Structures are given as C-alpha cells and as structure tokens.
Amino acid sequence: MIPGRFTYHRPNSVGEAVKLLADLGEEARPLAGGHSLIPMMKLRLAQPEHLVDLGRIGGLKGVRSEGADIVLGAMTTQAEILDSALLREKAPILQEAAQVIADPQVRYQGTIGGNVANGDPGNDMPGLMLCLDARYTLTGGKGNRQVAARDFYEAAFFTKLQPGEILTEIRFAAPTAGHGWAYEKLKRKIGDYAVAAAAVVLTMSGGKCSGASIALTNVAQTPLLAVDAAKALVDTAVDAGAIDAAAKAAIAISDPTTDTRGPVEYRRSVLGVMVRRAIARAKSRAR
C-alpha cells in the first residue's frame, strides 16, 4: 500500500509550521507521530497534498511541572510518557493509559498531541484529558488560544481545532496528592481500540469520597465526561451501592454503535464493568 503523492515540508519552528499550514490551506496536514495519518494515507482515506512534519521542531517535547500544573509538549511520545518520573509521581493515570495504547513500536512514535488532536473516539488520551480537566494550547497565525478538553470534541474527528492551527501543549492541574486513579480498558487484542474504557480519579477523606471525576472512551462519537456517575460517588464511602449507581449513570449517557467489537448491548454492559473496576481500583489506591 502506497500513499498518494504529497509535498513534504519540514519546518524548524512552530511559527514556521503555522505559517506553512496557513499558506497551504486545507490540503495541508501536520504530521506528528504519523501512526493515525500514515495508515489512513496508505488506504487513501486521507490524501493530503502537503505534509508539514512537526518532528524536528525543538520545544514541542517533554513533560514538565509549572506551578500546580503539569505540562505536556504535544510531540511527547507515549513511550516518553511511560518513562516520565514526574508523571509516575504526580499523575500515574497517564502511564496506566499509555501502557494499554497500541504496542511498543507504536508507542515510540505515537504522540500525546496527535492522540488528543485527531478527534478519533477510539483514542484513549482524550477521555483521560476530560477526566483531568486538561486545557489544550492551540497555536495559529494569531498566536495561542486555550480550549478546555471538555469543550474540544464536537463529533468523531471534528474538534475545535481550526485549519492552520496546531495543538502545541496540554496542561492540567496535578491531581490532589493521595488521589486514587485508574484507567480500565477492555480490548480484543493488542493494538485494538477499546470495546469500552473508563478513567477515574477520586479523592477520599475520612472514609468518604470528597471529589471524583470519571470519563469514558469509545462509547460515543466523542469521549464523554460522566458527570452524574462522578456525583454518585461524592459524599459516599464508595461502597457497592455507590459504585452501582455510578456504573448505571455512566451507561445511561453512553451511545456506542454496533461494530466488530460487539453489539450495543454488549458494549454498554462492558462499559459498566470497566467503570466498576476503575472505581474499585481508584478507591484502593486513594490515601
């Protein structure tokens, strides 16, 4: 399988990349790790006339702490996320999720920026970003703007990212010290997208849940923030009854389609299991 012809551009700075994208118009696509785009190009489902390779732009990589925030450069790979000592200490849920994305080779190439910007409902990181209430920095010809992950996703492959803009940075407040966390995903095999997956972050205080955030992956056209599911946990001991209510609330907002991963009823049922397991594990990790 050979992709269609395109012209290749390798800018050295974000400014140069944004200018190229603006000048070349809608037939140009930025190239990050390429592990969504290149397979699509090989199938000729994508035929951009220009590729703007972000791979050599310094400063778009790395994980850092900035005040109370954790900041991820868009070109940070999933493998680099798994290696980050900062994330291991402050936000290990990212590593639990990165670990179940694709396979080792893909994780060396695939980037966090590409994963969240592509708008693919099968991707795992967007749901996580909803859970963590992350903000994305979008850089265009007129400079930077910030969009909350919770507002970013409009439909499958449709996001707030405008032509000519590049998602350059992701930032979120580090979860409270001692928080419990879990990313639970069922997939048919290595490399497959989730049948359903759930991200849970919660804090326990004096035996009761003082705060919770839950998001769902691949059970609708966009990742979903499960507000009522999280509410069902707050001010409870996160006992069986609360977990049951949360799972039911998550299922209620899901809207999966029947596909090769199974019929709607099955995927909803699996979602409930994922939510229950993620809550239980998050609770067991909370201090």
Added chain:
Amino acid sequence: MSNPAKTRVTINVNGKDMSAEVEPRTLLIHFLRENLNLTGPHIGCETTHCGACTVDLDGRSVKSCTLFAVQAEGSKVVTIEGMAAADGSLHPLQAAFAEHHGLQCGFCTPGMITRAYRLLQENPTPTDEEIRFGIAGNICRCTGYQNIVKAIRSAAQVMAGQPRKEAAE
C-alpha cells in the same frame, strides 16, 4: 522547504551512510528493500500491526511501513542485516533463535529479533511477562511464541555474561 518530486535522503543504515533519491511518499521499508536491497525487514500486513518490518531507528523500535524515509533523514537505522558481527558471527539473539527453534516459517523473525534487540537494551533482565509485553507489537502467524520467548530469555542470559555491546549506536 518544498519537494514536489524527488528528494535526496541520507540515512545511516547498519553503520554506513546510505543515500538515495526518493519521493516524499516512499516508506522507510521501501527505501530499505528497494533502494538499498536490504530485504531482511519484511512487508507483512502493511497496516502497522504485524511488526515484520520492525527496524531500530535512533534507539527506538519502529515499524518501517509506517514512517516515510524523509522522516528518517539523518537518523541511524539498524536492520536484521546489521545484527551479526563483522566477521559473520551471529548476534546472541540470532544464535538463541536458532538454538531454541524460535522460528517456524521465519517470516516474522527479522522483526522479532530487531525488536528483542531494543527490548534487551532497555531491560537486560526481563521476566517472561516483560518479554511478552515487549514483543506485543510483533505477530508470529505460526504462533511459535513459546520458543520465541525462550530464545529471548536465553539471549538475555548470554548477553548478561558478556560486555554490553551497543551495536551501531
């Protein structure tokens, strides 16, 4: 920088700078196989699943069917052809795959070995579970995984008894 037709790429492959005129759409696997005649990396699924095309790129295992040659400009690539020593003696992984029957049809073997090479650089003493997780991006359709894991475990032991060799890095 605009490349409407062909562009020259230079990639260090198995220790030598190799150069060719390629279209931007030329995949790294095609550059290796067709321009350099290195047919060790195989084309299997072409959809980033099977790992038969795995090569080492700047210290990472990559599927060379999912990377354009132009993206690898200036990089260092190691293929299965670069694993044996200059005198032809096999790399401990190659020897272990032969000894433990870590291959049946052999189609997946170049990818398995180049992937296992990087895995052992990163984790010289992996458990069987870590080996299985580490080669999860490589598929053997003969399903001979048991002996592949055995071969990698054995090679790790052999390599631990030898000075660490950073081949072609």
